[in-house]
Each structure stands twice: as structure tokens, then as C-alpha cells.
Amino acid sequence: MTMNIGGSVEKKDHAQKMSGKALYVGDYPLEGVLYGKLLHSSKARARIAEIRLPEIPEGYFVVDKNDVPGDNNVNIVKDDTPVFARETVEYIGDPILMVVGPDEAETERLLKAIEVVYEELPAVLNVRDFDTVFFEYDFGKGDIEKAFAEADKVYTEQFETGYQEQAYLETQGMIGEPQPDKMTVHGSMQCPYYVKGAVVRAMGSSPEGVQIKQDTTGGGFGGKEAFPSILACQVAVAAKKAGKPVRVIFDRREDMEFTSKRHPSLCTYKVAVKDGKITAMDIDVIFNGGAYTTLSAVVLQRGIICSSGVYKVDNLRVKGRAVKTNLVPSGAYRGFGAPQTFFAVEMIMDHIAFDLGLDPMQFKLDNAVKQGDATSTSGIYHFPVPLPEMVEKIDAASGYREKRLEYAIAQTGRYRRGVGSSMFFHGAGFTGSGERDHIKAVSKLHKYPDGSVEILVSNSDIGQGLKTTFSKIVAHELNLPYEKIIIENPDTDRVPDSGPTVASRSLMTVGELLRRAAIKLRESWVDGEDQIVEERFKEPDFLIPFYIDKFQGDAYPTYAWGVNVIEVEVDTLTGVSKILGAWGCFDVGTPVDLNVVLGQMEGGYLQGIGYASIEQMAADEKGRIRNNSFSDYIIPTSMDVPKLEVIMHVEKYPDGPYGAKGAGELPLVGAPGAYIGAMEQALRKPINKAPFSMDDTMKVLQGVKL
Amino acid sequence: MVEYYQPTSLQEALKIRSENKVTPYAGGTDLMIEADENLCYLFLNKVCEMRGIYEDAEYIRIGAACTYEKILQSELVPQILKDAVSQIAAPAIRNLGTMGGNIGNGSAKADSALVCFALDAKLQLSSVSGSRLVDIDKFYLGRKKLDMAENELITEILIPKADFGRYSYFKVGARNALAISRVSFAGVLSLKDGRISNIACAFGAVADTVLRFKDLEKMFLGKTLAEASAIKQDFVSAYSQSIVPIRGRVSMEYRKAVCMNLLNEFLSQSDI
Secondary structure, eight states, X not given: OOSOTTSOOOOTTHHHHHHTOXXXXXXXXXXXXXXXXXXXXXXXXXXXXXXXXXXXXXXXXXXXXXXXXXXXXXXXXXXXXXXXXXXXXXXXXXXXXXXXXSOHHHHHHHHHHOEEEEEEOXXXXXXXXXXXXXXXXXXXXXXXXXXXXXXSEEEEEEEEEOOXXXXXXXXXXXXXXXXXXXXXXXXXXXXXXXXXXXXXXHHTOOGGGEEEEEOOOSOXXXXXXXXXXXXXXXXXXXXXXXXXXXXXXXXXXXXXXXXXXXXXXXXXXEEEEETTEEEEEEEXXXXXXXXXXXXXXXXXXXXXXXXXXXXXXXXXXXXXXXXXXXXXXXXXXXXXXXXXXXXXXXXXXHHHHHHHTOOHHHHHHHHBOOTTOBOTTBOBOXXXXXXXXXXXXXXXXXXXXXXXXHHHSOOOSSEEEEEEEEEEEEEOSSSTTHIIIIIOOXXXXXXXXXXXXXXXXXXXXXXXXXXXXXXXXXXXHHTOOGGGEEOOOOBTTTSOOOOOXXXXXXXXXXXXXXXXXXXXXXXXXXXXXXXXXXEEOOOOTTOOOOBTTTTBBOSOSOEEEEEEEXXXXXXXXXXXXXXXXXXXXXXXXXXXXXXXXXXXXXXXXXXXXXXXXXXXXXXXXXXXXXXXXXXTSOOOOTTTOSOEEEEEOOOOOTTSGGGBOOOSSHHHHTHHHHHHHXXXXXXXXXXXXXXXXXXXXXXXXXXXXO | OOEEEOOSSHHHHHHHHHHSOOEEESSOTTXXXXXXXXXXXXXXXXXXXXXXXXXXXXXXXXXXXXXXXXHHHOSSSOHHHHHHXXXXXXXXXXXXXXXXXXXXXXOTTOHHHHHHHHTTOEEEEEETTEEEEEEHHHHEEETTEESOOTTOEEEEEEEEOOOOBEEEEEEEESSSSSOOEEEEEEEEEEEETTEEEEEEEEEESSSSSOEEOHHHHTTTTTOOHHHHHHTHHHHHHHHHHHOOOOOSSSOHHHHHHHHHHHHHHHHHHTTO
């Protein structure tokens, strides 16, 4: 038991992946497997008047809504996402039907020969023109009218953020395999039991009639939280009709154009300041949900809960809406609604500090919450808030304070510098009472007579290292060699439902269940016997119950904290900004494997920098996303942020394994605020949107109003 | 399975080219993105005559199938071309990509082609019936339109042996590696007896072909730097009128602004 839990080991799936033995969905033998290709709507909104099919040869099938044996609604949060399009299509990409057949080229030929007669309907393509509100929430506290009336100054601004594509290395892919007594679906996914729930419903089957297996998955970042449920239903329906296995693997263009991405946002902030302190915020958040609701409700919930940032705001009013547009449904992406609102709140704090002649980092720190303070939803920050210590650490590493002063002096010459900062948190785990009321996670350990122990959970290793960290925890508690721990890709016929792989919950919540299960097993260990122990989720006692109808109580048991500093140099001739340095101080509690955590922090931070700077994606006037390849959708390379420094701070969480908290999403959340803050200092102009491109920079340099 | 030929001599390559409908493949870093199994490819990477870099009395001669990496290592290649080549894509692509491929692809965004415009390079085009030299700016007829016959291959790029004097190369890409140019600029200026004997300003990635305005350059030819400085405003406004960018991944306005900024910067650096 003396092993340091943070010490790094060879990743559990290292050998399999390095040797090429790991099977991704695209690696399965093709013999006897039919190719499935989806016909996507080419109109943003239309009634399907007629579908003219070519002659379909024997052995080929056309699969549509009429073939769905159960319910043509995909089980996500609500019931509006169809397995196959209904009478109307609601966005460019809406899946109308699938052509299935043994020869790929012929399947493709048939698909192209299909003629769809559309009767076009008016479409909403700009979020500002919305007429349908999917979800609307309001909450608040204190006396906001009084605070605004008594304020020294009131600031009102609007902020906008764009799409962000997950850009996982492996595109979406799924295989449906009909068995005599059930339907098996396997593929690339984060949440096998979400997929199972959806397929059971679409197939009108019993839970026993559906088996879901995760294949080795090449990245998810949230993009494989809900979308795989849709694709799994489609392949299951097709496989059922064809009576043979059917595989659909998206090409990159299809994946980029037609699968979910981060919600674009429009946030309006009205902030009251009195005696140099923030006294009230009135916040209006609009998320562009796209054509169907998918995960918008929960993304919006997290977004608005985070909308007052790390600040103590006694008088608060928050209104959040997820609205419908005829664009690809938005969905989960690392940070889950929080990067949008954290960007907005960090920018308005920067702008207020600038107006008051204060250093933004100090101003933010002076207004930040402390242990025992109330959260936005009148819960409590139960544990220490380490922001002051983290600020000192990051200042020492980055030289922020000195640079901020230096760059404030008028700059001349071709290159201008700026340095920006942000403070943020990630509410660790599911929002509100989701764990207790909906997920009810169960984890199991199976000890075999030879003394090896298998971990049975439904969480998936999507590259973030769960197989490694889970195994370390169990090995640690059982005092077993790491090699004696077995963990396979989850198969719903073998593993209990320990919940989805989302919300940075797996390690903190399921890892803790495994730790407790391991203790239980240790205490009942009998050599040579086959033993199974089970552990179920229990909500920590200290929590103030959360009521989603009122947005009141502890939305999260604890928080992972972050402070970012980014330094840029803008070329005034080209508008190109170069990142001179990016520093991130992150507190995710105890790192269970430091290498894994550093990888998460560096990767997530870089993703956040991409989001703020070069990752541009927009729908055109017809509602089509044109940035559908890696030459049109630019993500950062290692050459773009050569100096990226991660500093860990550890504030242990007593209910996480060894003090660990949620880690995966945190590093993305604060990057836009720090990057844009730096750009503002270099350009000496307030900026209210992200991403901020070289084109935008050039407009500022030329004095064009954005 | 894709059909292909892989000749090892130029004679063989030209014969195949004349007798078959083939797509010349010199590195393939553009072609493989849109690989088409219905095409027949003519792989040129093993054609010895197209892989060398050497000089004769008048030119530095770069084989069209010579990789970027080899160009970077050559002592004969002028620095401005190396500056451009070193910013193309990433090492893996520079190990495969070639100037022949870059030019033959016909894009105005081809970074090595831009430098060829600024240096008055010529292309050697060969076929079974002989060879001809074409000025680089005559080779590009329009967007993806080239002065190249069905039976011809680009075999060599000829760069005049000259003192290019002061030069400037600047590429604006979407990021620091693996980036297609959004605007690029190459300028050279040399003096003889205190007078401007050669000037070239070429703009890439802003229109259907690389832009170079020889008529405007004449304003400066034969002038001293002081004389050139005196008419700098006229020179710059003439460019401002002539450069009409097209909209692409960045706006027309952005392209225009950057072209003018880079031109001004080049002139300032040249003491004009």
C-alpha cells in the first residue's frame, strides 16, 4: 500500500494499441457485413413530398422510418430526435433513409440515384431569429433591483461564441449484428447504457434483447455521448431488416457536417459594481440548440449554473434558453455549456477592471468566492477555494503581473504584445441530483480463483486513461500487482450500469465506487475462490439537496479549479497572433496517475485555445456547414503553442478516490477568456466574441467596427 | 486496385505519358487527398532525371520530382525559395512533396510557385517530341488552367542564376504548420550602380493565379532608392488598384489589407 497513487505506470491499453491489436469499429472483418450509407437531407427545412428510388437489386435494402420496429424516437433527454426523418426534415443532414448492401460502390451508386422531392419550408438559420424555445430556465437570489439601483456603475454587454467540432481522430461508426435472440450493436461510443436504452426503445425490444459493446474508441470529447445512440438505432433497424450485420462508418465530411458540436452562444450580461465590488449580475444566456433537443437541456443547465463564474454575486438573476434553429443539433463537448458562459463572465470582468483602472486578475480575485460562500444556486462551496494560491503559482511561472504592466505602456512597431488571464471551475460530476436520481451507478469487481480481479463497469476508455486509473485504484486497495487487474471494453451483457462516461465523473464517482468495492473485497478475500463484490452510489451526506425546478441547492459536490494566463504577440501587418506562452494552473484534487492528468490538462488547454482562436465553423445562408474537412476547419498543432506549461495544485476532495476530483473538462474551460484577454491588451480594444480570427484582428487594426 | 505506372527513366515516363491517359504524380500530397480509383497514375518519384538539383551557366535546375526536403538541403537553391519551402506543411509532407507537383497542381496558393514568379523562373516541359521552356507566368493561364499539353510533363524548374539582392518572403497560414496559404508575398529587389536593376513583387493565394504586375514594377526600374521613395505613394496606389482579391477562407478585404501591408513593409525594408 506504499505505492504512490500518482506515480505513472504503463497505460493498461498501451500494448494493444501500440501493437495494432486493439480493434476499432473499422477494423472488424468485412466478410458477411453489409455496408450502410445514410441519405442526409440536403435542405434545412422541408416536407418530403416524394422519394424516388432507383431499382433496388436483390440483396440491397432501403431502410427508413417505416422499418423501425419500436419507436422512431431516439431515447436521449426528450423524444424529438427521430431514428429516421419523419414527414419533414429539420436540418441539412437529417437522416432520411439508409441504403444497405454487400458492395460498397454499388451501395453508394444506389444512394446517389435516389431522388428526394422536397417542398421547402421557412427555416431559422440565425440564432437571433429563433421562434421556438426548447428549454427555458430562470433562477436567482438576493434583491437585484435594489443592487442595480444602488450601484456606482452598471455595465451591459453581449458576448458571442461559435461552434466547436470535437475533431476526434476516429469518426463515428457502428455495427449492428442480429443474433437469433437479440440485437448486438458495437462501435465507437462513450456511454454503452445510453446506447442500450435507445436501441431497446427503437427496436421495441426487452432489455435482454439488446446487447451493446464498446469497441476501442478513438476519442470522444463529448461527441460520442449522444450521437452514437442515434447511429446505433439506425444500424440496429437496418440489421434487423437485412437479417445480416450492417456497418456504418462516417467519412470525415459526413462526421464534421452532420454530427453534434458545441452550442454557439449569445450571452447578455448586466453587471452592477459598488465600491469596486460586483454586487449584482443579470444574465441572459441563449444557446443555439439546432434542430432537435438532444442534450441541450443539460448543456444549458451547466452553462447557466456557471454563468456568474467564480465570483461572489449576492444578487443574481439568470435566464437561460436553448432555442431551435434548422441546423445540425448541438450537443456535448468537453466543458458542456460552461466554456461559453465562462468566456462571457471573464470578459465582462476584464472590461470592468479596465474601466476601473484595476488589474483584471486582482479584480477577479477580490471578487472571487471563498470556502463557505454561496454558489449561484444557493448551495455552498464546501471545500477550500484555492484561487489565491493558484494565482501566485501562475504569476511566478508566467510573470503575468510584470508583463501586464509592461504591455500596458503604449506599444509601437509591427508586433504588439498582450497578456490575459482567466479563473474558472468545473463543477465535478453530473449536474444536480442526476447521480442520485437517474444514474444510480453500480460497479462490480469479479475476483477469479487465480487471484486476478476484473473491473466490471460501463465507463469507457476513450483515450483519457480510465482503464489505467481504475486498475491502479483497485490494485492499490487490494495490494495486488497492477498486472493482475483485468479491464475490458464494456459489454452491457457483462457489466452493470455504472453510468455514462461524461461530466468528468468517471474517475471521481465510479473510481470511488471501485475503491470502496476493492476495500470490501479485500475484507472478504478468500484465496482460490470466485468472488463478486458490488458497490452502489451513495450521495455524500454534506450535500444540500438540489432542486432542478428551482435551480436551488448544491449543483455539484465539489469543484475543480483553474487559472490560466496566455501571452500573445499580434503582427499588425497580417493580424496573425502568435502565442508566446500559455500557462495553466489546475486543481483536480489528487492526480491518479500524474502523466494521465498532465496529458488531459495539456490536450484540453490546447483545445480551448483552438476554440478561442482558429477554430472557425459556421453555417452558410442555406444552413450548410462548409467547414467539413481539416483543411477548412483548423485545429491547433503542436507548432502553434510550443510553450504550454501546466502547473498542478492539489486540493483534495474527501469523497473522491484519494482526494481526486473531476479532471477531463476543466482545462478547456478557461482558455477563451485568457486568450481573448491577451488579444484585447495587444489590440487595446474590447473584444466580445470567440473565436477571434486574423480577419477580425485586421478589422480592429483598420478601425472597422466589428 | 489503382492502375499506375512507375517508370525509372524520363524517356520511359514520356512514352507512357504520350500513349496513355495518366495523371502525373510527383509526391502526390495534393492528389492523395482526392484519390480517384478510376484514374491511372504516373508515379514520377523514380525518374532519375527529375530528381536532381544542379547548375549550368545560366540556371539552377531543380528536378520536378525533387522533394522539398532535398531542396532545403541543397547548397545551390536560393534562400528565398528555402524560406518558402521550409514553411510548407510539415516534415512528413516535405519528405514527399515536390515543386513539380506544387506547380502542376495549378493552385495560386502553391508556395514554391509564388517564389518562381518572383524569381522569373522557367519551366522545362518535355514530351516524346521534344522540350520547351516556358516562363512561369505564361504557364498559368487561369484557375487550374495550365499551358501544358496532354503528353507533356514538367521536368525541371529553372531559376536564373542572379543576385536577387534584398528579398522578402512572408506566408500567412491559418496556423504554424500544415497550413495552406491565405495570403503570401515574395519580393526581390536588386541594385546595380546604385539603381534598381530588378524588382519583383508577387502575391500568392489572393486570386486565381499568383499576381505579379511587371508594368508597375517598371515604375521603379532604373531609379535610385531615393527616386523610388519619392514616387512610393504612386507605386503603392497603383498596386492597390491592381490587386483585386477573391473571397476564400478569409475575406477579400483581409487579403487586400495584408497584401498592401506586406508590400509596404518590403519597400520599407528595402529603404524605399
